[in-house]
Amino acid sequence: MNEMSILDPVLLIAIPLGLAFLIPLLGLVSKKIVRWIPVVGFLFNGIVALLILPHVLKQPIIVKIGGFVPPFGINLYAGSVGMLLASLIAITGFLVSIYAVKYITKGAEQKYHILFLLLLTGATGVVLTGDIFNLFVFFEILCISSYALVAYLGTRSGLEASIKYLIQGSIGSSFLLIGIGLLYGQFGTLNMADLARQIVDYTEPSVFVSMVFMITGLGIEAAIFPLNAWLPDAHSSAPSSVSAVLSGIAIEVGLYAVIRVLFTIFAVSNFFIFFMVLGVLTVLIGEMSAFAQKNIKRMLAYSSIGQIGLIVFAFSISTQLGVAGGLFQMVSHTLGKALLFLCAGYMIFRTGSMEISSLEGIGKKMPITALCFTIGTFSIVGLPPFTGFASKFMIIRAALANGELLLQILIGLVLVGTIIEGAYFFKIIQTIYFKGAHKTDNREEAPVTALIPMLILVSFIIVIGMFPNIIDKVLQPAASELLDQVKYIGSVLG
Amino acid sequence: MRKCIGIILLIIIAWGILTSLQTMPFGVSRAKVANHYINNGKDETGAANIVTSVVINYRAFDTLGEVTVLFLSAIGLGAVLATIKTREKRDTEKASLILSTGCRFLFPPIILFGAYIFIHGHLTPGGGFQGGAIIASAFLLMYLGCHGEKRLNDRCSTFSESLGGLAFVIIGLIGLAVGTHYFLNNFMPLGKFNTLLSAGVIPIIYIAIGFKVGAELSKIIDLLMEES
Numbered sequence: 206m207n208e209m210s211i212l213d214p215v216l217l218i219a220i221p222l223g224l225a226f227l228i229p230l231l232g233l234v235s236k237k238i239v240r241w242i243p244v245v246g247f248l249f250n251g252i253v254a255l256l257i258l259p260h261v262l263k264q265p266i267i268v269k270i271g272g273f274v275p276p277f278g279i280n281l282y283a284g285s286v287g288m289l290l291a292s293l294i295a296i297t298g299f300l301v302s303i304y305a306v307k308y309i310t311k312g313a314e315q316k317y318h319i320l321f322l323l324l325l326t327g328a329t330g331v332v333l334t335g336d337i338f339n340l341f342v343f344f345e346i347l348c349i350s351s352y353a354l355v356a357y358l359g360t361r362s363g364l365e366a367s368i369k370y371l372i373q374g375s376i377g378s379s380f381l382l383i384g385i386g387l388l389y390g391q392f393g394t395l396n397m398a399d400l401a402r403q404i405v406d407y408t409e410p411s412v413f414v415s416m417v418f419m420i421t422g423l424g425i426e427a428a429i430f431p432l433n434a435w436l437p438d439a440h441s442s443a444p445s446s447v448s449a450v451l452s453g454i455a456i457e458v459g460l461y462a463v464i465r466v467l468f469t470i471f472a473v474s475n476f477f478i479f480f481m482v483l484g485v486l487t488v489l490i491g492e493m494s495a496f497a498q499k500n501i502k503r504m505l506a507y508s509s510i511g512q513i514g515l516i517v518f519a520f521s522i523s524t525q526l527g528v529a530g531g532l533f534q535m536v537s538h539t540l541g542k543a544l545l546f547l548c549a550g551y552m553i554f555r556t557g558s559m560e561i562s563s564l565e566g567i568g569k570k571m572p573i574t575a576l577c578f579t580i581g582t583f584s585i586v587g588l589p590p591f592t593g594f595a596s597k598f599m600i601i602r603a604a605l606a607n608g609e610l611l612l613q614i615l616i617g618l619v620l621v622g623t624i625i626e627g628a629y630f631f632k633i634i635q636t637i638y639f640k641g642a643h644k645t646d647n648r649e650e651a652p653v654t655a656l657i658p659m660l661i662l663v664s665f666i667i668v669i670g671m672f673p674n675i676i677d678k679v680l681q682p683a684a685s686e687l688l689d690q691v692k693y694i695g696s697v698l699g
Numbered sequence: 700m701r702k703c704i705g706i707i708l709l710i711i712i713a714w715g716i717l718t719s720l721q722t723m724p725f726g727v728s729r730a731k732v733a734n735h736y737i738n739n740g741k742d743e744t745g746a747a748n749i750v751t752s753v754v755i756n757y758r759a760f761d762t763l764g765e766v767t768v769l770f771l772s773a774i775g776l777g778a779v780l781a782t783i784k785t786r787e788k789r790d791t792e793k794a795s796l797i798l799s800t801g802c803r804f805l806f807p808p809i810i811l812f813g814a815y816i817f818i819h820g821h822l823t824p825g826g827g828f829q830g831g832a833i834i835a836s837a838f839l840l841m842y843l844g845c846h847g848e849k850r851l852n853d854r855c856s857t858f859s860e861s862l863g864g865l866a867f868v869i870i871g872l873i874g875l876a877v878g879t880h881y882f883l884n885n886f887m888p889l890g891k892f893n894t895l896l897s898a899g900v901i902p903i904i905y906i907a908i909g910f911k912v913g914a915e916l917s918k919i920i921d922l923l924m925e926e927s
Contacts, residue, residue, distance in 0.1 A: 213875060215882040219868055222767060226864030229857045270760040271874075272881035273743075277735050279760045316778035323771055330764070342764035349768060353775025359782020367779075387716070390723040393730025411722040414715035 212257050214283035214333060215268050217291055221246045221326040225319050232315045239315050243302035243322045250295035250329070258288045262682045265696050267335070275335070275697050276396035282335035282697065285683035286532070290332040290461060293536060294454055296665075297543050298325040300658035304547050305446040307654045308554075312357055317444075320357075324350035324450060328458045335697060337385055337470070338395045340462060344381065348374045348426065351455055354447045355439045366438035373425055373435045381422030387415035398697035400470050401690055407471040416471050423466065426459030428513050430487040437494070440506035441559075445550025448502060452509040453543035457535050460513060464520050464531075468687045478611070480521035485615050487514025488622040496629045500559045501549050504629060505542065508585065511622055512538045518619060519600040526606060529677075529684035530599035536676065537592035537669070541584040544662040548578035551651035561633055565641030574651050575637050577659040582630040584666045587623060591670040597623070599673075745889030745898040746821040754826065755901045759883045763867055765828075766908060770864060773915040776922055794844055802844030809837035817909030821898040827905040831912025838917040842924050851921045856914040863911025870900050870907075 224246045231238050260266065265284035269275065283291075302321065309317050323346055330343030352374065356367035389395055391411060392403045404412055425432045436456070440448045467473045491510030498504040516538070519531030551574055556563045568575040584591035587598075604616035650656070669676055686693065728734055736753050744752035754762050794802075816823075817830025838851060874884035890897035 213882065215875070219871055219875075219882060222763065223865060223868035223872075225767075226770070226861050226868065228861075230861040230865075233854065233857065269881055271756060271883045271885065272879050273757055276732055278757050313778045313781040316774050316781070319774050320771070320778065323767060326767075336761075338758075339761055339764065342761050342768070345768050346764060346771060349771045349775060353771070353778050356779045356782070359779070364779075383716070387719040391719065394732050396732075411719040414719045417715070 225322045247299035254292040276399035279336045287333045304658045320350040355443045363442040366442045370435040370439040377422040377425030384415045384418030398694045423462045437506045441502035449543040449546035453539040477521040484518030492622040492625040527603035529680040533596035537596040544581040568638040586627045595673040747893045799845045820905035821901045827908025830909040834913030835916030859910040859914040863907040866907035
């Protein structure tokens with residue numbers, strides 16, 4: 206008890222919130238300290254999350270806020286899935302905030318750091334909470350800070366993208382709230398475990414309606430086709446450090462919420478074929494649109510849609526291996542896409558243009574950044590020995606395990622998507638290294654504060670890719686946690 | 700065509716909500732959680748106002764989140780408006796002496812009323828959010844009535860905003876450190892029921908929220924006024 210009360214998972218939310226409130230005060234003292242506050246916050250979160258993670262693999266920690274027994278108070282459910290994603294959020298947040306120390310120089314700097322800190326705090330809250338309304342509140346924190354950060358640069362395209370995102374996101378939030386309201390009206394409780402216990406049959410019309418509302422609302426943030434119209438603009442016009450967390454964390458957290466609601470609250474078991482088809486469509490549309498892009502950030506944004514499709518597909522196989530593969534793909538997409546956006550940020554900064562054609566010869570100008578970018582693309586495409594290979598391989602194994610014809614056809618289509626993905630990423634690499642050889646620019650590498658996070662991400666990608674067993678120890682319990690609704694209810698309500 | 704599709708979709712949504720609503724009995728209490736709040740709220744939290752006991756004690760974590768949402772919207776608005784370079788110059792006419800004196804006269808009572816509302820949040824209807832909104836309305840009145848004469852003190856609003864939020868988090872963390880070791884635990888004595896000094900940490904949190912909400916809403920008004 207003593208050790209656990211020091212390492213309470215609630216600290217992962219409380220400390221960053223407190224730091225965010227502290228930033229305006231510190232800003233009155235010194236402008237320079239403020240930049241390092243997110244770094245400190247996420248360093249703390251990363252350490253605490255990694256210390257808690259081994260404890261929750263067997264038995265989840267149920268945090269009763271205010272000491273009220275669920276369902277009367279709010280509880281956090283720090284299980285394997287929650288802690289895996291919380292650690293991922295904290296580590297990515299830490300690296301991206303180091304990058305942002307030098308990268309963010311324009312605009313209302315102090316406000317940027319508050320928004321960034323709160324965006325990821327919201328994400329942490331979503332993955333840890335065990336209460337459906339609390340999930341909505343943290344979701345709002347996540348969304349509102351994203352809207353503001355997309356418009357941060359104040360360019361015309363940024364403002365337009367932000368308004369688009371704001372309108373669609375608000376509609377999504379309202380749908381989510383309507384769904385929650387209908388559920389509360391029928392069952393009189395907001396606790397996820399209590400709801401799960403009381404919902405016997407999700408196909409009952411009144412329950413089904415609330416499920417549809419919630420999934421549609423969350424699906425907008427998760428960017429599942431056809432709810433992803435906001436994403437390419439928003440992710441491409443935000444500052445690159447923001448794009449990295451929007452692509453790497455925000456949509457994944459949205460997807461986590463979809464999965465949690467489907468698996469745990471409604472115990473959906475038999476219309477996953479619908480999600481499978483949606484997933485494959487999302488992959489194909491995302492990858493094909495990415496292929497047609499000339500703007501590097503838009504290409505990366507569309508590629509995120511494709512990756513989300515793949516994760517949706519993996520989850521909807523809904524076997525132990527499939528769900529584990531989906532979670533693994535989440536991890537490798539977060540690492541890979543964050544790396545790509547961080548590299549792209551300085552490549553764009555140095556060339557002054559987002560056009561892919563202007564990247565000619567950047568391989569000589571910024572060799573380390575270009576190398577990191579290449580490794581990131583290899584991992585996203587799924588080449589060994591990087592993480593993307595291990596996770597995609599797991600998904601393929603899961604799809605072929607049952608020997609169902611439909612799954613085989615669908616995974617075939619997913620692989621077509623991967624080939625398209627390979628095609629456009631290799632096109633960029635060709636531009637970076639082999640075109641424009643006549644240009645002999647001086648070396649202009651990204652600053653050290655940017656190179657360190659990139660190299661750390663690269664090392665994660667290589668290490669996890671070569672030794673997937675490290676993460677498999679977490680993925681397996683996490684997948685069983687998502688699939689075992691009875692255990693979830695039991696561990697919360699006793 | 701688009702309108703037709705829109706109407707059809709709306710009908711489907713309305714039908715869905717209706718089917719769901721029909722299953723809910725009206726006027727009958729069957730929510731276990733709500734009954735628990737009504738029957739045990741007084742003993743468990745010491746607040747005479749049941750709504751407050753839910754908002755600041757049972758579901759205090761949500762309230763912490765809501766306070767953050769408001770904080771975010773003020774910060775986000777500031778961040779977006781900071782990017783606008785060219786400001787429109789507009790000719791404004793000075794308000795008449797009667798109007799500006801009246802506003803100045805009303806300003807302190809409104810502030811006092813707001814403070815009353817949030818200090819008594821655990822006893823009477825209202826609380827930190829409502830009190831804060833009333834305080835902000837006093838600033839709005841000043842902006843409307845005495846345009847261009849008085850501005851919100853930036854430093855002061857930053858202080859109340861930050862300290863309010865910090866107080867909420869720190870009270871939560873103290874709850875984690877002492878007593879039963881739960882975050883946002885009501886660790887102070889509940890006191891005599893229905894008196895000003897009762898209900899443990901609830902009044903303290905509500906005062907913090909009152910300052911914070913008042914400062915934030917006034918800041919939003921200030922930012923938008925500056926633009927127009």
